[in-house]
Amino acid sequence: MTGWLDGLVERWPQMGPNLWWGTLDTLYMVGWSTFFTALFGLPLGVLLVTTDERGLTPAPAVRALLSAVVNVGRSLPFIVLMVAVLSLTRLLTGTTLGPTAAIVPLSIGAIPFYARLVETALREVGRDVVDAAQAMGARRIVIVGKVLLPEALPGLIAGLVMTVVTLVSYSAMAGAIGGGGLGDLAIRYGYQRFDDYYLWATVILLVLVVQVVQSVGDVLVRRVSHR
Template identity: 65%
Template sequence: MTWEEIVPLLGPATLETAQMVGWSAVFTLLFGLPLGVALVAFDRDGLRPLLALRSGLGFVVNVGRSLPFIVLMIAIIPFTRLVVGTTIGTAAFVVPLTVGAVPFYARLVETALREVGADVVQAAQAMGASRTTIVRKVLLPEALPGLVAGLTVTVVALIGYSAMAGTLGGGGLGDLAVRYGYQRFETSLMIVTVVLLLIIVQLLQSLGDAVARRLSHK
């Protein structure tokens, strides 16, 4: 394929990938952050020890993280159809992308929160701060650089997941690489798609690292 033929294909595919990754990242943050907080708060030495609930949440997170993404996409097809009414297209694959990323990010949130010094939490408790206040004004602000770094890693993983979703009708750059690059033996398009994905990942990783460093210095 010539460059004039490749460029018109890249624009829509890149937009579809951006939509899948963007919406999935938003939902992952909305669900993964509270889940990660719960894993810490309900633990034995947490703000509100609830060991049975903590064990149940930990089990769900571990199961979610252990499933290969392509298996997960197929396994939750009925749930995807229930949520969006279809199992193909960009909107449909936001569901498995989110389901796959939430446990991953929740563990990163848990790790970031556990790095907050116990003395900081104890000082807030000594001042009479409530559990909710400690989470909102102590744990989350103190762990913010780690939370941003974890979200960056998750978004990069979502880009890889979105490329895999293209093999099952999800659209985006993965679908373009498979339908044109692989099935039609268009090696030039395959190379361009891979290079574009690498550039996107590098830009996002650099941006996330820069934001995390800036927050850490503050």
């Protein structure tokens, strides 16, 4: 074990530049994917709750359609999804290779995942709080913006952190079809060239990224928690 660690330390300067750019590519993919996931996943989750039979704007047909779309999006394995949306990726980015192209399937895969987490967080808000706002004559959009979302904020942040961690693992899989990042390094250098040092170096960096994301997320949740 000591010999393996010594070898990894000895090889690290040689692998350093590739690992550095691979980490930046991973952060780039995950960062933009998180932005688009929150941008579209949050309102989608809100619609799932508000169009429910007991929601603020009951619309069972709309709710059933949205739920079906979310279920389909969540049921597809990510590696299959990446291949399935290659045409859309090329249309939006002009290419199917590289970190920018990987943002498209990453976002599409994460939006329904986060939407369900948003739905769960909003359903945990006490019904009495919503009823009180309605009794005071608050409009629906005000109830959503001033009651539901603030009350559910800890759960929304925790769900987003979970989504980011999932995106990190998805970004590693994106390397299988030329998405770049640490996953690409693990496949091209670690697996195809049988270089265990590269393989384990990418694993260590991915674990570190996840730990940092989770730690920051835990701090944010504690700060906004009402409990």
